[in-house]
Amino acid sequence: MIYTFKLSGENLNLSKFEVETLFKTKCTRRGKIATCNLTQAPKKLKEIADRSALIKKIYKNGVKVWEFKQGRYKLREPMARPAFHPTGMKPKMARMLVNLTGAKKEILDPFCGIGATLIEAGVLGLKVSGSDYDPRMLDRTKTNLKYYKIKPKKIFKADATKLSEHLKKNSVEAITCDPPYGQSSTTSDKNLRNLFRTFMIEAHKVLKKKGRLVIIIPSKLKIPGLIPKVHGGLTRQIVVLEK
Incomplete structure (x- = not known):
């Protein structure tokens, strides 16, 4: 399933690398948007995303499925x-x-x-x-x-x-x-x-x-x-x- 990630951080290649490490996949990036083919179930995807530091939002078919919670740190x-x-x-x-x-x-x-x-x-x-x-x-x-x-x-x-x-x-x-x-x-x-x-x-x-x-x-x-x-x-x- 194809997902798109809105990234944060000063170095977007670093942000992409964090996504690839967490989700054990390869992504393509254009600007602040990374695109990945993921196999994780929706619940598992959100659990993994909650661990991230540099992912801002995740979309599936244009619909937002996860967002970074302000104040979490x-x-x-x-x-x-x-x-x-x-x-x-x-x-x-x-x-x-x-x-x-x-x-x-x-x-x-x-x-x-x-x-x-x-x-x-x-x-x-x-x-x-x-x-x-x-x-x-x-x-x-x-x-x-x-x-x-x-x-x-x-x-x-x-x-x-x-x-x-x-x-x-x-x-x-x-x-x-x-x-x-x-x-x-x-x-x-x-x-x-x-x-x-x-x-x-x-x-x-x-x-x-x-x-x-x-x-x-x-x-x-x-x-x-x-x-x-x-x-x-x-x-x-x-x-x-x-x-």
Whole structure:
């Protein structure tokens, strides 16, 4: 059955990719409209659409069958969380990152900060694990997860560039993160490349086959040998890598 999707977001190719990941299909896009051939029953289609971050409306034969509910993230906005930090990610962005992984059962954020991605993954019913090098951030993550009644699988202190020392190889279904690397003006481009490259190697070790890493990196960063699916912005880009 042919459905049309009205997309939102600054990067419409990214919005299309979210649709394709959620509905496990290929779409064509013209402007803000994506067209897909779907096999899901109407009830299942609406359940999947409710998980999305970047779909605005869905139509079947010109009739609207689903619409994004305004205010759905209000209770999970940064200022609504009991443990606040100025770098906290907005829930819509966190939801998008989780969706792009295609995770079905569980997800890991090795730079979990105050737990924004883990909150959204938990709301979606995924098992969540998170790590951070800063124990204060881990305390904030635990506070926020408890507030939203999300019981994590594992929250632990770790250097993300040594991830395989804490997790078994080929054990993680999906990883998403927004590393703080590059936020300091004193970090050179060379050191920045080395940090990201080392982390990506570690992520590859612990990911299961076909598992995805969805990561935000500075747009200026060029890593030799890396040929990712990139959705760019002016200062940062979202990279999707599959093992």
